[in-house]
Amino acid sequence: MTSQTKRMEVTLESIIDSVDLAEDITLRIAEAAGFDDEDRHRIGMSVREGVINAVTYGNHQNREKKVFLTLELDPGRLVIRILDQGEGFVLSDVPDPLAEENLLKSSGRGILLMKAFMDEFGVVRGRTGGAELTLVKKLPAAT
Amino acid sequence: MSFKATSREIRGVVVVDVSGRITLGEGSAMLREMVRDMTSKGQLKIVLNLGDVTYIDSSGIGELVSGFTTVKNSGGELKLLNLTKKVHDLLQITKLYTVFDVHNDEASALGSFRN
Numbered sequence: 001m002t003s004q005t006k007r008m009e010v011t012l013e014s015i016i017d018s019v020d021l022a023e024d025i026t027l028r029i030a031e032a033a034g035f036d037d038e039d040r041h042r043i044g045m046s047v048r049e050g051v052i053n054a055v056t057y058g059n060h061q062n063r064e065k066k067v068f069l070t071l072e073l074d075p076g077r078l079v080i081r082i083l084d085q086g087e088g089f090v091l092s093d094v095p096d097p098l099a100e101e102n103l104l105k106s107s108g109r110g111i112l113l114m115k116a117f118m119d120e121f122g123v124v125r126g127r128t129g130g131a132e133l134t135l136v137k138k139l140p141a142a143t
Numbered sequence: 144m145s146f147k148a149t150s151r152e153i154r155g156v157v158v159v160d161v162s163g164r165i166t167l168g169e170g171s172a173m174l175r176e177m178v179r180d181m182t183s184k185g186q187l188k189i190v191l192n193l194g195d196v197t198y199i200d201s202s203g204i205g206e207l208v209s210g211f212t213t214v215k216n217s218g219g220e221l222k223l224l225n226l227t228k229k230v231h232d233l234l235q236i237t238k239l240y241t242v243f244d245v246h247n248d249e250a251s252a253l254g255s256f257r258n
Contacts (some may be wrong), residue, residue, distance in 0.1 A: 016168040041229065048200055052167055098238050104212055106205035109237050113201055116236045 005074050012051065012067040014059040014084075022051040022069050026080065029071050033078055034140050042117035043078065043137050049110035050082040050133045058084030058130050068128075077119075078137045084130040091123045144197050146170025148177055156188040156253050157181055158224075162195035165203030174203070178210035178221070187219025190252045194225030204233055211243060220244070224252045 010025060012018035026047040030040045051067060059065035065085040072079040095102050097109045115121045118135045126132030144163040148170075151158050159177065164170050181189060191207070193199075199207075207223070214221040222244045226234065234240040246252035 019167060045200060048166075052200075052202070103238060103242060104208055106209040107201070109201040109204055112237065113233070 005072060007073075008071045010069045010071075012055075012069055014055050014061050014063060014065050014067060016055065016061075018055055018067060019048055019051045022067075022082075023048045025069070026071060029073070030078065030137075033073055035078075035137070036140065039137065039140070043080075043135075046114045046117045046135050047080060047082070049113050050080075050135060053110050053133070054082050054084035054086075054131070057089075058086030060086070073139075076139055076141075078139060080135040080137075081132055082135070083126040083128060083132040085128045086130040088125040088129060088131045089123065146173055148174065150177075150181075152186075153253055156190060156256055157186045158190045158192055158249065158253075160192045160195070162197075164198040165196060165206065166198060166200045167202035171202045171206040174206045175209060178206075178213055182213055182217050182219065187214060187217055188256045189214055189219065189221045190224050190246075190249070191221065192224040192249070193227065193230055196227060196230060199230055199233060204237060204239065207243070208239065220256060222246060222252050222255060224249060 008029065012022060023044045027040055027044045030043045035043060051069065054067040055061060059067065068083040070081040094111055095108055097105065097112050102108060114135060119138050120134070120136035122134045124132050146163040146165060146169050148159050148161045165174055178189065211221045224246050226245060234243065244255060246255065
């Protein structure tokens, strides 16, 4: 592993097809970084869930708005950022999908899965004013 | 592998053999329509055999929940059969494993319905 940071930026349309595209790109990067099958599945699904959030809840599938996906390979970790052009949201305002009253709801589990599958997860208001999700997974050699 | 579902009826229970991906924009909408269609026809004993499901995301999980409540609200039961490790893990994380009636063999699933 070199000490050089490798970075890739992809601009995605606010359409459902972008979800598969983002996942495919991420899986290729994760494989090249040496993650095993289990971790690749977790990272891929986390990006999938993040981009679903950005496309549907952030940008409301507005074709004039974009989703910005950034993948960064540091010496010790893979850092993924997903930025939309929506209104942003506060993590503590998101209903807990594990609460009894929410357990049988048909949506609202994406953030739970991202938190469960990644080593770090965070949300801030990004440069666009929309939500910027940060997903971090330690590289295999660094764990 | 894309979503595919075929159904067969055994002693009044509809077993749906699902394979491929249950995800947003792929299998989840088809699964929803299938369960609604069965419920509207009065088929209220349903087993979803997920043994060949290769991938499921939160939308797919949402459709399983939606199907479960749709059938339950109509007075029926929807059960899950043959979970892969990935699906099993997702149901554990989302605390849905205890909500669904999950079976590892078909005979057990078929025998678990109330008359």
